[in-house]
Amino acid sequence: MAVEIKELTSRSDNYAQWYNDLVLKADLAENSAVRGCMVIKPYGYAIWEKIQRQLDDMFKETGHVNAYFPLFIPKSFLSREANHVEGFAKECAVVTHYRLKNDPSGKGVVVDPEARLEEELIVRPTSETIIWSTYKNWIQSYRDLPILCNQWANVVRWEMRTRLFLRTAEFLWQEGHTAHATRDEAEEETRRMLNVYADFVENYMAVPVLKGVKTASERFAGAVDTYCIEALMQDGKALQAGTSHFLGQNFAKAFDVQFLDKEGKRDYVWATSWGVSTRLMGALIMAHSDDNGLVLPPNLAPFHIVIIPIYKNDEQLALINVRIESIVDELKSLGVSVKYDNSQNKKPGWKFAEYELKGVPVRLAMGGRDMENDTIEIARRDTLTKETVSIDGIGARIKILLADIQKNIYQKALNFRASKTITVETYDEFKQKIEDGGFIFAHWDGTPETEALIKEETKATIRCIPLDSDTTPGRCMVTGKPSVQRVVFARSY
Amino acid sequence: MAVEIKELTSRSDNYAQWYNDLVLKADLAENSAVRGCMVIKPYGYAIWEKIQRQLDDMFKETGHVNAYFPLFIPKSFLSREANHVEGFAKECAVVTHYRLKNDPSGKGVVVDPEARLEEELIVRPTSETIIWSTYKNWIQSYRDLPILCNQWANVVRWEMRTRLFLRTAEFLWQEGHTAHATRDEAEEETRRMLNVYADFVENYMAVPVLKGVKTASERFAGAVDTYCIEALMQDGKALQAGTSHFLGQNFAKAFDVQFLDKEGKRDYVWATSWGVSTRLMGALIMAHSDDNGLVLPPNLAPFHIVIIPIYKNDEQLALINVRIESIVDELKSLGVSVKYDNSQNKKPGWKFAEYELKGVPVRLAMGGRDMENDTIEIARRDTLTKETVSIDGIGARIKILLADIQKNIYQKALNFRASKTITVETYDEFKQKIEDGGFIFAHWDGTPETEALIKEETKATIRCIPLDSDTTPGRCMVTGKPSVQRVVFARSY
Numbered sequence: 001m002a003v004e005i006k007e008l009t010s011r012s013d014n015y016a017q018w019y020n021d022l023v024l025k026a027d028l029a030e031n032s033a034v035r036g037c038m039v040i041k042p043y044g045y046a047i048w049e050k051i052q053r054q055l056d057d058m059f060k061e062t063g064h065v066n067a068y069f070p071l072f073i074p075k076s077f078l079s080r081e082a083n084h085v086e087g088f089a090k091e092c093a094v095v096t097h098y099r100l101k102n103d104p105s106g107k108g109v110v111v112d113p114e115a116r117l118e119e120e121l122i123v124r125p126t127s128e129t130i131i132w133s134t135y136k137n138w139i140q141s142y143r144d145l146p147i148l149c150n151q152w153a154n155v156v157r158w159e160m161r162t163r164l165f166l167r168t169a170e171f172l173w174q175e176g177h178t179a180h181a182t183r184d185e186a187e188e189e190t191r192r193m194l195n196v197y198a199d200f201v202e203n204y205m206a207v208p209v210l211k212g213v214k215t216a217s218e219r220f221a222g223a224v225d226t227y228c229i230e231a232l233m234q235d236g237k238a239l240q241a242g243t244s245h246f247l248g249q250n251f252a253k254a255f256d257v258q259f260l261d262k263e264g265k266r267d268y269v270w271a272t273s274w275g276v277s278t279r280l281m282g283a284l285i286m287a288h289s290d291d292n293g294l295v296l297p298p299n300l301a302p303f304h305i306v307i308i309p310i311y312k313n314d315e316q317l318a319l320i321n322v323r324i325e326s327i328v329d330e331l332k333s334l335g336v337s338v339k340y341d342n343s344q345n346k347k348p349g350w351k352f353a354e355y356e357l358k359g360v361p362v363r364l365a366m367g368g369r370d371m372e373n374d375t376i377e378i379a380r381r382d383t384l385t386k387e388t389v390s391i392d393g394i395g396a397r398i399k400i401l402l403a404d405i406q407k408n409i410y411q412k413a414l415n416f417r418a419s420k421t422i423t424v425e426t427y428d429e430f431k432q433k434i435e436d437g438g439f440i441f442a443h444w445d446g447t448p449e450t451e452a453l454i455k456e457e458t459k460a461t462i463r464c465i466p467l468d469s470d471t472t473p474g475r476c477m478v479t480g481k482p483s484v485q486r487v488v489f490a491r492s493y
Numbered sequence: 494m495a496v497e498i499k500e501l502t503s504r505s506d507n508y509a510q511w512y513n514d515l516v517l518k519a520d521l522a523e524n525s526a527v528r529g530c531m532v533i534k535p536y537g538y539a540i541w542e543k544i545q546r547q548l549d550d551m552f553k554e555t556g557h558v559n560a561y562f563p564l565f566i567p568k569s570f571l572s573r574e575a576n577h578v579e580g581f582a583k584e585c586a587v588v589t590h591y592r593l594k595n596d597p598s599g600k601g602v603v604v605d606p607e608a609r610l611e612e613e614l615i616v617r618p619t620s621e622t623i624i625w626s627t628y629k630n631w632i633q634s635y636r637d638l639p640i641l642c643n644q645w646a647n648v649v650r651w652e653m654r655t656r657l658f659l660r661t662a663e664f665l666w667q668e669g670h671t672a673h674a675t676r677d678e679a680e681e682e683t684r685r686m687l688n689v690y691a692d693f694v695e696n697y698m699a700v701p702v703l704k705g706v707k708t709a710s711e712r713f714a715g716a717v718d719t720y721c722i723e724a725l726m727q728d729g730k731a732l733q734a735g736t737s738h739f740l741g742q743n744f745a746k747a748f749d750v751q752f753l754d755k756e757g758k759r760d761y762v763w764a765t766s767w768g769v770s771t772r773l774m775g776a777l778i779m780a781h782s783d784d785n786g787l788v789l790p791p792n793l794a795p796f797h798i799v800i801i802p803i804y805k806n807d808e809q810l811a812l813i814n815v816r817i818e819s820i821v822d823e824l825k826s827l828g829v830s831v832k833y834d835n836s837q838n839k840k841p842g843w844k845f846a847e848y849e850l851k852g853v854p855v856r857l858a859m860g861g862r863d864m865e866n867d868t869i870e871i872a873r874r875d876t877l878t879k880e881t882v883s884i885d886g887i888g889a890r891i892k893i894l895l896a897d898i899q900k901n902i903y904q905k906a907l908n909f910r911a912s913k914t915i916t917v918e919t920y921d922e923f924k925q926k927i928e929d930g931g932f933i934f935a936h937w938d939g940t941p942e943t944e945a946l947i948k949e950e951t952k953a954t955i956r957c958i959p960l961d962s963d964t965t966p967g968r969c970m971v972t973g974k975p976s977v978q979r980v981v982f983a984r985s986y
Contacts, residue, residue, distance in 0.1 A: 033570070033626050034614065037563035042642065045560050067538050070530035071616075071647055071663050072586075075593070077526070079601035089593040089602050093565075095616065096589045096604065098651040100568070100582040108572035109582050111589065111613055120604055121527065123564075123588065123616070133526050143838070149535060154564055154647065158591040170564050345636070 008357070010291045015235040019286060023164045026294050026358050028281070036162040036169030043358060044281065046302035048172065051280060052152065054204055054299075055174065058196050064148045064176060069130050071154075072121035077129040080254035084128065087221020091158040093123040093169075123156040128222060128273055131177045132251040139179060139269055141260040146189075147179040155277075165282035166239075166493055173277035179269045181261060183248075186270035187225075190246040193274040194227040197242035205280065206297035206410035207231045207287045208417055209241060210439070210488060212464025217448050220273075224248035230463040230488065232417045233286040236437015238463045238490035241283050244274035282493070287413050288382075294359025295382055297409050298402040303337040305398065306355045310348045310367035317342065320366055323391075327364075327376070330395040336402065356381060361405050362398065382409050423486065427454075427477045430489070434460050439490050441469075443483035445476035454478065460489045501850070503784045508728040512779060516657045519787045519851050521774070529655040529662030536851060537774065539795035541665065544773060545645065547697055547792075548667065551689050557641045557669060562623050564647075565614035570622040573747035577621065580714020584651040586616040586662075616649040621715060621766055624670045625744040632672060632762055634753040639682075640672040648770075658775035659732075659986055666770035672762045674754060676741075679763035680718075683739040686767040687720040690735035698773065699790035699903035700724045700780045701910055702734060703932070703981060705957025710941050713766075717741035723956040723981065725910045726779040729930015731956045731983035734776050737767035775986070780906050781875075787852025788875055790902050791895040796830040798891065799848045803841050803860035810835065813859055816884075820857075820869070823888040829895065849874060854898050855891065875902050916979070920947075920970045923982070927951050932983050934962075936976035938969035947971065953982045 007025055009017040023029050028044030031037075040048065056066070072095060078085045099115030102108075124130065131149075138144060156170050176193060180186040194211060201207050209229035219226045223245035231241045249268040252258070257269045288295040298304050307324055311317040324340055331338045339360075341351055348365070355363055363379040370376050376394065379386035382405050389397065420438030424430045430442055444450060444462065455461050464487070471485040500518055502510040516522050521537030524530075533541065549559070565588060571578045592608030595601075617623065624642075631637060645667045655661050669686060673679040687704060694700050702722035712719045716738035724734045745751070745761035752762055781788040791797050800817055804810040817833055824831045832853075834844055841858070848856055856872040856879075863869050869887060872879035875898050882890065913931030917923045923935055937943060937955065948954050957980070964978040 030630075032563045033567060033623065034563045034565045037565060039563065039627050040561040042558035042560045046558065048561075049559060065535035065539065066542060067535045068533040068541075068665065070525045070527045070532065071649065072527045072530060074526060075604075076601060078593070085593075085602055089595075092591065092593050093588045093614070094590040094593065094604050095586045097587040098585065100571070100578075100585050100587065100615075102582075108569060109578055111568075111587050121586070122593070130526065134532050137523075156564065172561065 008291065008293065011234060018291070019282075020164065022285060022289060022293060028285070028294075029164045031164070034169075036159060038164055038168050038170075040172075040278070043302065047284070047296070047300055048278060048281060050300045050302065051204075052174075055196075055200055055276070056150075056152075058200060059150050059174075059176065062192060062196060064150045064178075066151065067149045068151055068153070069127050069134060071124055073124050073127075073130045075120045075122055077133060078122055080129060081222045081250055083250075084222035084254075088125045088157070092125060093156045093158055095121040095123065124153070125155055125157045126273075126275075127151065127153070127155075127175055127177065128247070128251050128271075129255070132255040132257060132271070135177075135179055135269070136255050136257045139257055139259050142181045142262055145179055145181045145259060145269065146185065148176075148189075149178070150174055150176040163282075165278055165285070168278075171278045173275050175273060175275040178272045179252075179257070180272070181259065181270070183270050186248075186272050187246050190225070190227055190244045190272045190274070193272070194229065194242075194244040197244065197274070197276060198229050201229060201231065201241050201280070201283075202410065204297065204299045205284050205287070206299070206406060206413060207241070207283055208410065208414045210464060210466055211468065212466040212488065214243075214464060215448070215451060215462050215487075217451060218461065220245045222247060222250055223273075224250065228464050230439075230490075231283050231287060232413075232420060232439060232490070233283070233493070234416065235286075236420055236491070238439065238492040239279075239283050239286070240463070240492065241280060242274070242276040245272060247271035247273060288409055289359065292353075292384070293357030295409065296359035296361060298361045298406050301337075301359065301361050303339045303360060304402055305331060305336060305338045305362045305364060306351075306360045307338060307340045307364040307366070308348055308351050308355075309342050310365055312368065316368055316371075317344075319371060323371060324366060327391065327394060331398060334395045334399055336395070336398055362401060380405060382412070425477065430454075430460075430477055431458055434458050434489070434491065437491065439463070439488050441466075441486040441488055442477045443474040444487050445479045445481035445483055447479075447481075450476060450478050454489070460491050463488045463490050463492060501784060501786065504727060511784070512775075513657065515778060515782055515786060521778070521787075522657045524657065527662075529652055531657050531661050531663075533665075533771070536795065540777070540789070540793055541771060541774060543793045543795065544697075545667075548689075548693055548769070549643075549645075551693060552643050552667075552669065555685060555689060557643045557671075559644065560642045561644055561646070562620050562627060564617055566617050566620075566623045568613045568615055570626060571615055573622060574715045574743055576743075577715035577747075581618045581650070585618060586649045586651055588614040588616065617646070618648055618650045619766075619768075620644065620646070620648075620668055620670065621740070621744050621764075622748070625748040625750060625764070628670075628672055628762070629748050629750045632750055632752050635674045635755055638672055638674045638752060638762065639678065641669075641682075642671070643667055643669045656775075658771055658778070661771075664771045666768050668766060668768040671765045672745075672750070673765070674752065674763070676763050679741075679765050680739050683718070683720055683737045683765045683767070686765070687722065687735075687737040690737065690767070690769060691722050694722060694724065694734050694773070694776075695903065697790065697792045698777050698780070699792070699899060699906060700734070700776055701903065701907045703957060703959055704961065705959040705981065707736075707957060708941070708944060708955050708980075710944060711954065713738045715740060715743055716766075717743065720960075721957050723932075723983075724776050724780060725906075725913060725932060725983070726776070726986070727909065728779075729913055729984070731932065731985040732772075732776050732779070733956070733985065734773060735767070735769040738765060740764035740766060781902055782852065785846075785877070786850030788902065789852035789854060791854045791899050794830075794852065794854050796832045796853060797895055798824060798829060798831045798855045798857060799844075799853045800831060800833045800857040800859070801841055801844050801848075802835050803858055805861065809861055809864075810837075812864060816864060817859060820884065820887060824891060827888045827892055829888070829891055855894060873898060875905070918970065923947075923953075923970055924951055927953050927982070927984065930984065932956070932981050934959075934979040934981055935970045936967040937980050938972045938974035938976055940972075940974075943969060943971050947982070953984050956981045956983050956985060
């Protein structure tokens, strides 16, 4: 019986517009006065805080500590690693001056030409260079290793076309940067963090992911190998949700970071880096939400339950308030977060629609008849179903319900992905099927030329060479040359 | 029985050097390759995380929510509020370009002159302007008020002389920005947050503070009133630990933010802003630490207890490990955080000195005789005293001890401040006493001229016009003109 949210475009009408409407109407984020930079609004930020807290706990459980490195990177540092600078130079915000002065014309302020920096500073697009220049002073021998640091920070990449959460000039993220004595240990760390990300995205965001390795052309600038998790959105496009890079000794060599091993031999240090960003918010929104608004998995919802009283007059409201108070206490004691909205300036129907739009997992409503019968109405956001139940034992029931919703949202996304994942044998079939969206498993000859041709002709990219997947060899669908295993194609965000 | 930390300068030899040594040696922070920007190392950052978590809880308890606003501020926004731009223009990092390109000479990269921004962007020194330009779209009527947002962020002020934590070009902070329908409500909020800060600094950092109002010349650029908390360091210098600003309608007018009140009349919105920063780390370090290193109050220590085994051989260590395990479990179950350092590559004496340097509140040590007698040695970091006690009931004992240490550290700082707080009647006495450091309560005629003269002649500033203090009128110590109440002078950081 939801009141229609007229302002929200439907997914089938225009998926991109639906997404943008939803981000705005659900008060998650908005564009700012600064091109490409967003304002993350309180409700959106509350979800991001939940994401942060959970990931931070998982990083600490796996032995990592947080630290903070400078926002600025001297221009010369970026150039040290050839592929790295190639990858980031074209989208750098550059600080050239450190002072303003009054405009001689009397209007406002101008940049003071006398306050020019000797060397320009780049607002970090990622922190490998400033961090490895620091690690050089921290590392002398194998006893100083491993270093397992993470940083929560803002970064800037001057993107020309931006979309809220998905691609913004400034975004928030975490970047782990680890240093190791051996190649094996660094590779193990790279995979460990990929698994942490997969665990988080599947079990908290309720979004199933494919784990894999990027092809050379999709690799992080400066990495030896880039591992990734790829999720599928409801429009059939893939979204890269997190990456974990094995950096080899590239940055250690660029910044001359050597250590003495147990045998007293000098070697360059092995490195990894790994990150997820506010882009995860985009994945969370697009994976589950519907034409009524957000659908949030209970594990990341700012509050699990909203309770709405339905009353004829102040006396009845007063009675309901008393009854609800004990329910709120019971729920809170069970670790369930609750918002009781008995504000009098909004009608129940408006509230129903509003909290549906905001994706609150469960809505409880209590009216006069419920008071008489000692019942309450429970509505699930994920299935939009409702039932009237006894108040007795409501706490235990809600706990079970929340776990069920978490599981159901994941299962629904998993079923959707299964329905949109296919295997093709020929390039003709590929070109036809890619129009339907989804993941396509196909054979590829391993060359960047074939990869580029497919991208050019179909706008599909190789999302990853999947791990834990069928490794039967075959023949490239385009060239017929040998293929080691099928890779995953999709159009993507 | 502490091993001497030879590298740490003593406070009496050179207080400034002692501070810098301590920050470096205790692994709190270090200077980076970027002028004026620091690297906050994991141990320092762990303390900052404790500070953040506690403050964040207190902000939420007082009804605030977190949000995130852009790092960059269009240059023209800064100019909108005349005092504001006057205050910040001289220390702004300015982004002028958004792309690098290969140096035509083939060496590295240069700024691409074709990628010049139409309008320069300022790296936020504080966010009033970008936030009030955003609030304009959020506020139409009194129903949209109050807005109670906080932001955790990095900011940049191009300071010429920097010191780790105390004054750095980039620093981490939180900035609250609230919007209200009435002047009274905004003023109440300003004072509420001052009290939250005082509560935090006194009860968590264990540093007593004076609450007061700044004089006009020390006010935040753009504020009507700046409230502050002032702490006293061991060298007798004051440190401003937090500020809460009543901004009146200044920013609402600068960004034309009006609302319809209950009577349907339009008015400008009333504002506050308030912030504390990583500077608090400097206050925490300087207020309590000694020539052996850091002294951390238990409420903010990354871990409360370190346990060190003293053993002759591997068999004995194995026995001690088993005994300690149950102690660790007991402590953890009581919410006490413990580090058991049984690493074999360092001697107990080295460990004693290291954890003393790092300010761990309590050290437990267990050797062969303790195993025989079922005892353990407890050493307090604050008093450097130790005793051997029965293991029986160790958990409860430690809980009481930690509370006692927290209280004792505060009391010690309070006693120190009392010993360094005086009242003077004449300017001659003032000039003599100010050399000893500390807070001086004296009468002042309320004019900026007298304030400037005193600063010029003595390097002392008015730290605040104290609240909750003696308000007996008198005569200015310099001019003999009437004074409403005594104000607090000090030399300061």
